[in-house]
Amino acid sequence: MTHSVAAPAGTEGTAARRLVLVLLAGSAVAVALGVYGRAHDPTHEQPYTLFFSSTIQLKVWFATAALALAVLQVLLGLRLYDKITVPRRTPSWLGDAHRLVGTLAFAVTLPVAYQCLWALGFQSTDTRVLVHSLLGCFFYGIFTVKVLAVRVRGLPGPTLPVAGGVVFVTLVGVWLTSALWFFTSRPPRLPAY
Amino acid sequence: MFRKLVNVVEVLAAVGAVVAVVLLFANEPGSTTGSTPASPGAALFAANCASCHGADGEGGVGPQLADGAVVKQFPSVDDQITFVRDGSGSMPAFGGQLSPAQIRQVVEYTRTL
Numbered sequence: 304m305t306h307s308v309a310a311p312a313g314t315e316g317t318a319a320r321r322l323v324l325v326l327l328a329g330s331a332v333a334v335a336l337g338v339y340g341r342a343h344d345p346t347h348e349q350p351y352t353l354f355f356s357s358t359i360q361l362k363v364w365f366a367t368a369a370l371a372l373a374v375l376q377v378l379l380g381l382r383l384y385d386k387i388t389v390p391r392r393t394p395s396w397l398g399d400a401h402r403l404v405g406t407l408a409f410a411v412t413l414p415v416a417y418q419c420l421w422a423l424g425f426q427s428t429d430t431r432v433l434v435h436s437l438l439g440c441f442f443y444g445i446f447t448v449k450v451l452a453v454r455v456r457g458l459p460g461p462t463l464p465v466a467g468g469v470v471f472v473t474l475v476g477v478w479l480t481s482a483l484w485f486f487t488s489r490p491p492r493l494p495a496y
Numbered sequence: 497m498f499r500k501l502v503n504v505v506e507v508l509a510a511v512g513a514v515v516a517v518v519l520l521f522a523n524e525p526g527s528t529t530g531s532t533p534a535s536p537g538a539a540l541f542a543a544n545c546a547s548c549h550g551a552d553g554e555g556g557v558g559p560q561l562a563d564g565a566v567v568k569q570f571p572s573v574d575d576q577i578t579f580v581r582d583g584s585g586s587m588p589a590f591g592g593q594l595s596p597a598q599i600r601q602v603v604e605y606t607r608t609l
Contacts, residue, residue, distance in 0.1 A: 343524065347542040347551045357556065359547045396498050403502045410509040417516045421523070422551075428543050429593050490548055492557045492586045 318459050325451045325458065333444025340425030340436065348422050351414065356494045358422075362415045363482045364496060369415075370478045372408035376401060377471050384464060408474075409446065416443070435480035442473045537605025540598055544590065545606070553609035558587070562609035576603050 349358035379401040381387045394400075419439060427433040449466040452458055486495070542551070548558035559565065570576035580599050583589030590599060 339520065343520070345539055345542055347538065347546060349546075349551050357547065399499050399502045403505055406502070406506050406509045410505075410512055413509075413512050413516050417520065420520060423542055424539070426539060426543055428540055428598065432543060488588075490557065490586055490588050493548055494557070 314457075318457055321455055322458050322462060325448055325455060325462070328451060329444040329446075329448035331444075332447045333440045336420065336440040336443055337425055337436070340420050340423075340440070343420065343424050345424040345426075346422050350418060350421065355496055358418055359485065360494060360496050362418060363485045365411050365415050366478050366482045369408045369411040370474060370482075372404050372411065373471050373474050376404040376408060377467070379404060380464070380467055412442075412474075431480050431484060435477065438473055438476045438480065442470070442477055445469050445473055535601070535605060536598070537601035537603075540594065540602040541605050544594065545602065549606075553606060561606045566606050566609070573600075573603060573607070576607075 351361065352358050353361055355361040355364065378387070379397060382389070382393065383397060383401060416439065425436045425440070427436065445466060449463070449470050452463040452466045489495075541553075545553075545558075545561075548556055549561050550556045550558075553562035553566070554560055555562075555565075559569075566576065570579065577596075577599055579587065580594075580603055581589065581591040581596075583591075594602070
């Protein structure tokens with residue numbers, strides 16, 4: 304059972320100030336990545352390929368894995384907030400599983416982002432590339448907001464789920480402007496993996 | 497136990513993020529050598545061509561461009577521009593993705609590889 308309790312005087316102001324600081328931190332991360340990508344001289348290197356035919360395939364499949372993990376994390380989050388009722392009983396480990404899946408999704412994006420920034424930088428050669436560059440920077444900014452929303456106490460209640468939702472939508476946008484484009488528009492002889 | 501594992505994974509991910517940022521700056525060529533910025537043609541090549549023709553035009557799924565190969569194939573710049581713009585066979589047409597100026601930039605870049 305939940306109770307609606309009037310916030311003590313000053314609490315709302317404090318929460319708003321904390322939220323502004325958290326948003327500023329996220330903005331700083333996003334802008335810093337964009338500035339780096341713009342200022343850095345693209346090396347056009349393919350620093351790693353693992354078992355893929357080239358780095359672009361690695362990036363496409365890592366991004367797809369990140370998206371799949373993000374979908375799973377959203378589902379776990381929905382269960383945590385009782386927005387879905389499967390499974391009927393909430394396992395005690397659900398929150399930790401939510402954290403683990405999100406962390407893995409973030410970790411999988413790191414080699415992708417590194418190669419993007421290092422080899423290509425922030426580009427605006429066409430609309431897709433520009434949107435992808437913007438979303439890529441924004442993703443880590445809003446991800447920072449989400450992580451801070453978990454750690455910082457006293458933020459407005461909806462901050463965490465809203466930030467999580469925006470992180471997910473942004474990742475979908477990043478994937479649509481890169482991996483989906485690759486799957487649907489790559490030259491016929493370019494391997495898919 | 498599971499929570500400890502999650503904590504460890506979170507720490508490792510955070511370390512990975514820090515390492516990535518450090519590598520971005522530690523390997524920055526401009527910070528030590530003062531190299532000149534990449535040309536627009538080079539950036540266009542990296543974004544649109546390198547996945548097939550190789551990062552340095554050495555060839556891959558697409559044919560080699562470097563070491564004069566593209567100049568030999570297209571002695572005329574204008575012929576190469578037409579080819580890139582309109583495509584042919586497995587070579588996609590870039591006329592819808594790149595402006596005429598961008599196509600010229602990337603074509604001129606390939607001829608320097």
